[in-house]
Amino acid sequence: MKIDLVELKINGEKSYKYKPFKYCCTKMRDNPYIDFTNENVSSENGNFGGSHIPQFCVWEDTFERVDNFFINFCPFCGEKIEVSVVEEKDISDTYKKLEEKRIFLRKKSGILIGK
Ligand SMILES: [Zn+2]
Numbered sequence: 269m270k271i272d273l274v275e276l277k278i279n280g281e282k283s284y285k286y287k288p289f290k291y292c293c294t295k296m297r298d299n300p301y302i303d304f305t306n307e308n309v310s311s312e313n314g315n316f317g318g319s320h321i322p323q324f325c326v327w328e329d330t331f332e333r334v335d336n337f338f339i340n341f342c343p344f345c346g347e348k349i350e351v352s353v354v355e356e357k358d359i360s361d362t363y364k365k366l367e368e369k370r371i372f373l374r375k376k377s378g379i380l381i382g383k
Contacts, residue, residue, distance in 0.1 A: 269296075269347050271304075272354040273321060278363050284322050287354075295344035301326055302339075309336045324349050 269292040274285045284306065291297035306322040325336035326343070340349055 269342065269349050271349070271351045273351065274355045274357060275321075275353045277356070277358045277360065279360050284353075286322065292342050292347040292349075293345040296342050299344075303327055303336065305336055307336065308334060309338055311338055321351060321353060323351055 269289065271289045272287040274287065276283050276285060286304070296302065303325055304322055305325055305327075306320050309320045309323060309325060320338075323336075323338035325338045328335045328337065341347065342349060
């Protein structure tokens with residue numbers, strides 16, 4: 269199973285989108301304890317917080333928080349899970365333009381209300 273990620277950068281902050289992919293099997297797809305996430309990801313090397321790329325994880329609900337343990341193989345059919353960044357986009361400019369537009373529109377509507 270291969271999952272292709274697009275890494276989006278906005279002013280140095282990274283976020284990820286994944287391209288459509290096919291699950292290796294329905295057991296994997298329908299399992300409620302497996303998530304595709306990069307929040308609170310743990311491995312034998314420690315906790316990555318939110319800095320890691322998203323992975324398939326089995327989550328474990330402890331009293332204070334949810335721990336996500338990432339898996340490299342499907343626990344049901346044994347297929348290897350490969351997650352990789354195939355594209356990087358810096359969308360800071362687009363984001364900035366949208367922000368300027370938003371400010372412009374807000375000012376404009378303010379003027380109209382003022383009349
Ligand atoms: Zn599978």
